[in-house]
Amino acid sequence: MSVLNAKIPEGPIKDKWTNHKNKINLVNPANKRLIDVIVVGTGLAGGSAAASLAEMGYKVKAFAFQDSPRRAHSIAAQGGINAAKNYQNDGDSVYRLFYDTVKGGDYRGREANVYRLAEVSANIIDQCVAQGVPFAREYGGLLDNRSFGGVLVSRTFYAKGQTGQQLLLGAYSAMNRQIGKGKIQMYNRHEMLELVIVDGKARGIIVRNLVTGAIERHSAHAVVLATGGYGNVFFLSTNAMGSNVTAAWRAHKKGAFFANPCYTQIHPTCIPRSGDYQSKLTLMSESLRNDGRIWVPKKMEDVEAIRAGRKKPTDLSEDERDYYLERRYPAFGNLVPRDVASRAAKERCDAGFGVNQTGEAVYLDFKSAIERYGKEQATVRGEKNPSKERIIELGEEVVRTKYGNLFQMYEKIVDENPYKTPMMIYPAVHYTMGGLWVDYNLMTTIPGCYAAGEANFSDHGANRLGASALMQGLADGYFVLPYTIGDYLADEIRTGPISTDTPEFDEAEKSVVERIDTLMNINGSQSVDSFHKRLGMVMWNKVGMSRNAKGLEEAIQEIRTIREEFWKDVRIPGSKNEFNTELAKAMRVADFLELGELFAKDALHRNESCGGHFREESVELDGEQKGEAKRDDVNFKYVAAWEWNGDPGAANLHKEDLEFKDIELKQRSYK
Amino acid sequence: MSDKTMNLTLKIWRQKDAKSKGKMETYPVTGISEHMSFLEMLDVLNEQLVVEGKEPVEFDHDCREGICGMCSLHINGEAHGPDRRVTTCQLHMRMFKDGETIYIEPFRAKGFPVVKDLVVDRSAFDRIQHAGGFVSVNTSGNTIDANAIPVPKDDADEAFNAATCIGCGACVASCKNASAMLFVSAKVSQFSLLPQGKVEAKDRVMKMVKQMDLEGFGNCTNTGACEVECPKGISLDNIARMNREYLKASLK
Numbered sequence: 001m002s003v004l005n006a007k008i009p010e011g012p013i014k015d016k017w018t019n020h021k022n023k024i025n026l027v028n029p030a031n032k033r034l035i036d037v038i039v040v041g042t043g044l045a046g047g048s049a050a051a052s053l054a055e056m057g058y059k060v061k062a063f064a065f066q067d068s069p070r071r072a073h074s075i076a077a078q079g080g081i082n083a084a085k086n087y088q089n090d091g092d093s094v095y096r097l098f099y100d101t102v103k104g105g106d107y108r109g110r111e112a113n114v115y116r117l118a119e120v121s122a123n124i125i126d127q128c129v130a131q132g133v134p135f136a137r138e139y140g141g142l143l144d145n146r147s148f149g150g151v152l153v154s155r156t157f158y159a160k161g162q163t164g165q166q167l168l169l170g171a172y173s174a175m176n177r178q179i180g181k182g183k184i185q186m187y188n189r190h191e192m193l194e195l196v197i198v199d200g201k202a203r204g205i206i207v208r209n210l211v212t213g214a215i216e217r218h219s220a221h222a223v224v225l226a227t228g229g230y231g232n233v234f235f236l237s238t239n240a241m242g243s244n245v246t247a248a249w250r251a252h253k254k255g256a257f258f259a260n261p262c263y264t265q266i267h268p269t270c271i272p273r274s275g276d277y278q279s280k281l282t283l284m285s286e287s288l289r290n291d292g293r294i295w296v297p298k299k300m301e302d303v304e305a306i307r308a309g310r311k312k313p314t315d316l317s318e319d320e321r322d323y324y325l326e327r328r329y330p331a332f333g334n335l336v337p338r339d340v341a342s343r344a345a346k347e348r349c350d351a352g353f354g355v356n357q358t359g360e361a362v363y364l365d366f367k368s369a370i371e372r373y374g375k376e377q378a379t380v381r382g383e384k385n386p387s388k389e390r391i392i393e394l395g396e397e398v399v400r401t402k403y404g405n406l407f408q409m410y411e412k413i414v415d416e417n418p419y420k421t422p423m424m425i426y427p428a429v430h431y432t433m434g435g436l437w438v439d440y441n442l443m444t445t446i447p448g449c450y451a452a453g454e455a456n457f458s459d460h461g462a463n464r465l466g467a468s469a470l471m472q473g474l475a476d477g478y479f480v481l482p483y484t485i486g487d488y489l490a491d492e493i494r495t496g497p498i499s500t501d502t503p504e505f506d507e508a509e510k511s512v513v514e515r516i517d518t519l520m521n522i523n524g525s526q527s528v529d530s531f532h533k534r535l536g537m538v539m540w541n542k543v544g545m546s547r548n549a550k551g552l553e554e555a556i557q558e559i560r561t562i563r564e565e566f567w568k569d570v571r572i573p574g575s576k577n578e579f580n581t582e583l584a585k586a587m588r589v590a591d592f593l594e595l596g597e598l599f600a601k602d603a604l605h606r607n608e609s610c611g612g613h614f615r616e617e618s619v620e621l622d623g624e625q626k627g628e629a630k631r632d633d634v635n636f637k638y639v640a641a642w643e644w645n646g647d648p649g650a651a652n653l654h655k656e657d658l659e660f661k662d663i664e665l666k667q668r669s670y671k
Numbered sequence: 672m673s674d675k676t677m678n679l680t681l682k683i684w685r686q687k688d689a690k691s692k693g694k695m696e697t698y699p700v701t702g703i704s705e706h707m708s709f710l711e712m713l714d715v716l717n718e719q720l721v722v723e724g725k726e727p728v729e730f731d732h733d734c735r736e737g738i739c740g741m742c743s744l745h746i747n748g749e750a751h752g753p754d755r756r757v758t759t760c761q762l763h764m765r766m767f768k769d770g771e772t773i774y775i776e777p778f779r780a781k782g783f784p785v786v787k788d789l790v791v792d793r794s795a796f797d798r799i800q801h802a803g804g805f806v807s808v809n810t811s812g813n814t815i816d817a818n819a820i821p822v823p824k825d826d827a828d829e830a831f832n833a834a835t836c837i838g839c840g841a842c843v844a845s846c847k848n849a850s851a852m853l854f855v856s857a858k859v860s861q862f863s864l865l866p867q868g869k870v871e872a873k874d875r876v877m878k879m880v881k882q883m884d885l886e887g888f889g890n891c892t893n894t895g896a897c898e899v900e901c902p903k904g905i906s907l908d909n910i911a912r913m914n915r916e917y918l919k920a921s922l923k
């Protein structure tokens with residue numbers, strides 16, 4: 001028996017959550033006032049959890065490293081949020097959303113969790129509308145939907161290209177209501193640097209005030225980590241500059257198992273990098289694949305002519321273009337899931353067909369969509385025999401209302417007009433499906449320590465479908481955690497306030513202060529960023545879109561070397577008792593340098609291809625699926641949960657076997 | 672894509688902390704690519720300073736794609752710099768010329784005290800939202816079906832446009848009165864345009880305006896500077912709408 005108990009409730013899948021909720025211990029309102037909960041992170045997961053917990057009556061302290069909860073990286077989500085509302089009457093249902101999510105995750109997610117997610121998804125939309133979230137609407141005044149990769153129905157709700165912003169502002173407003181009532185105490189510009197365990201339970205955190213540098217102790221009866229993903233271990237990603245693994249990693253080093261660290265999503269549609277100075281990569285929402293067609297030239301001479309500036313993409317006729325997704329995957333075409341689309345782009349670029357100077361770019365072309373919409377509009381408006389220019393004008397108008405801000409963003413960065421010439425895109429690190437292992441109640445392996453949102457290992461298996469992270473973050477925060485945590489807190493009503501004046505807090509604070517002093521005293525010669533960039537290069541080249549055993553073994557060695565050098569030669573100017581971004585970055589990079597090794601170790605042990613994890617040793621050799629990823633359900637149908645054992649390389653592996661009772665395990669085919 | 676590089680002189684505001692006095696310092700930077708973003712250019716400077724053992728310039732930023740509202744900066748006298756409809760993180764060096772001197776200062780306003788160098792404290796914006804920037808609905812999920820109340824598309828679109836405010840504070844920094852009207856009116860408008868927010872509209876506008884005044888933001892004299900510098904194109908119409916709402920609410 002594994003030490004892992006996922007605590008999945010008994011009964012048929014569709015009744016599990018209801019039955020579980022009915023059996024959960026409740027805390028009465030008077031007692032809730034005696035219970036403190038710390039929520040680290042104010043993104044969709046943390047913001048919604050903090051608001052809900054405070055509303056239920058718990059005393060909440062919330063923390064964020066930005067200067068306002070509204071700036072959590074959820075704000076950047078563009079495309080949309082899924083929900084099984086079936087407003088479009090296209091055959092959607094809770095079961096179908098569940099099925100698509102499990103399949104999209106390449107059968108590496110936990111069925112019971114995913115079903116619950118699909119089940120509460122519809123409530124999210126009701127809730128958000130009630131909060132005043134201005135979703136896109138049709139002319140009849142009802143909510144509009146779009147489709148996303150990997151599915152055949154239209155179930156994605158959106159607010160232009162700013163869905164995450166609108167949802168986060170909704171959660172932020174719910175927080176504000178509670179902050180105004182004094183029920184949430186908000187700590188902005190505070191970074192969690194340690195988890196405090198007392199008698200085996202999570203009882204508090206140590207944070208650094210990023211303005212003054214002061215180290216503070218905060219205690220609570222339970223600690224919720226909603227600190228987002230760790231894609232920045234690659235240095236370049238679509239994450240915000242400050243996104244980090246520190247909170248989760250500190251919990252890991254205190255006993256929380258880290259699950260599937262190697263499951264990373266490389267998103268197919270991002271703006272390609274332009275130079276060594278590049279500090280981050282910008283996503284172009286997957287929703288663009290609804291209307292954009294992806295291609296590269298068929299002939300190498302055209303590729304060369306384009307790179308040399310002798311030809312423009314618009315010079316190429318239809319039959320000189322290779323719409324490779326439509327060619328390879330006729331059923332899903334440009335709407336294949338992200339992992340498939342990313343690998344296909346890499347395959348074309350590796351074969352030499354990349355269309356920019358770096359050879360790492362493919363086209364995303366809106367010409368057909370503009371013409372199609374233009375003709376439609378002309379018909380709707382009763383314009384007979386419209387000119388070509390008129391059609392394009394009308395079509396561009398439609399595209400502008402759908403994706404205006406994305407097109408503007410692209411133009412500002414690349415300095416080209418995507419209405420007139422195709423966008424250039426390339427895959428980039430975007431999301432981490434791995435994270436802290438949690439049971440059905442979202443509790444980690446440390447009693448009283450919970451993880452929500454992207455920070456947990458989540459419901460997305462080995463690959464996340466578009467528009468499902470926002471859904472998961474809000475499901476966790478509004479509808480799951482506030483209930484499941486009650487089960488644990490019901491036993492805490494007699495505990496009384498947790499003192500911070502104890503040996504455990506002394507010890508935790510001391511370890512943080514020592515870590516800071518060590519870093520400040522190195523006084524070496526290289527900047528924090530220079531180490532971070534080196535780590536990122538190793539991760540991208542050897543632990544990135546496709547991996548093999550040799551590369552992974554080398555990566556582990558190289559990461560160790562960089563880590564050792566970091567602790568000998570990093571330079572952090574200024575002092576610890578002030579606003580010091582270099583110090584804050586150094587604390588994060590120190591943890592990335594450990595996580596990176598565990599990440600590679602996990603990728604090495606998983607000798608199968610599944611979802612975002614593509615092992616070159618594991619591909620289909622023949623048949624219709626030739627060249628596609630080959631999953632190995634006999635040997636790897638489990639969650640890999642790693643236990644800290646003094647060093648990232650020494651971590652112990654625990655397996656949670658995944659049972660598929662309601663969905664048949666199948667080879668994923670999008671052909 | 673061509674790749675021109677340039678050499679620049681930066682004049683940057685340095686201030687140790689909220690209590691210290693600050694002053695402008697001069698820094699040369701060389702080999703700046705026109706494709707760099709403005710913040711990447713500052714990264715280059717900071718990398719240089721760190722290696723020289725000097726303290727890097729502190730500035731706020733996070734998403735670097737114009738949505739979190741964390742970046743700020745007054746560049747050559749303009750909030751978010753010379754380009755229109757962009758935040759500082761989206762500003763690209765192709766907007767500048769080789770050999771140019773660029774002046775970089777923090778947002779200046781009574782409501783936004785300097786924290787360090789180019790970093791300012793915009794928590795006043797949060798406090799205005801605590802006062803009423805929400806619809807009083809519980810997060811139970813047991814509300815009515817999302818499609819139970821149709822909302823005319825035009826209202827929904829206008830509410831959305833107002834809701835795209837990123838809370839950056841450029842409107843305040845560009846206003847000679849340091850007024851926060853554009854920011855506050857955007858939130859008030861978003862809610863008052865939607866049926867869900869209308870119920871509390873009167874109460875909301877009174878509370879938010881009261882808090883805005885308490886935070887020391889100035890009066891609006893309709894100069895329109897805020898709209899020009901707002902990276903999200905938040906319209907002055909919102910201010911007019913808020914004034915109407917406020918009047919209605921005070922007359923009741």
Ligand SMILES: Cc1cc2nc3c(=O)[nH]c(=O)nc-3n(C[C@H](O)[C@H](O)[C@H](O)COP(=O)(O)OP(=O)(O)OC[C@H]3O[C@@H](n4cnc5c(N)ncnc54)[C@H](O)[C@@H]3O)c2cc1C
Binds near residue numbers: 043076471
């Ligand atoms: C560009 C982009 C576009 C996306 N588009 C979509 C989309 O269209 N649909 C979709 O479903 N998903 C999308 N995603 C994914 C989705 O946005 C994220 O997975 C999700 O928002 C994460 O939410 P979260 O609450 O878990 O974390 P975050 O929103 O990242 O919040 C993390 C919080 O933790 C805090 N924090 C972190 N570390 C610490 C620490 N050490 N101490 C204190 N506080 C800390 C931060 O301050 C922040 O408040 C997108 C992601 C990106 C990057």
Ligand code: SF4
Binds near residue numbers: 839840904
């Ligand atoms: S109104 Fe415009 S300038 Fe003012 S805070 Fe909002 S986005 Fe920034």
Ligand code: FES
Binds near residue numbers: 760
């Ligand atoms: S850094 Fe987020 S808006 Fe500029």
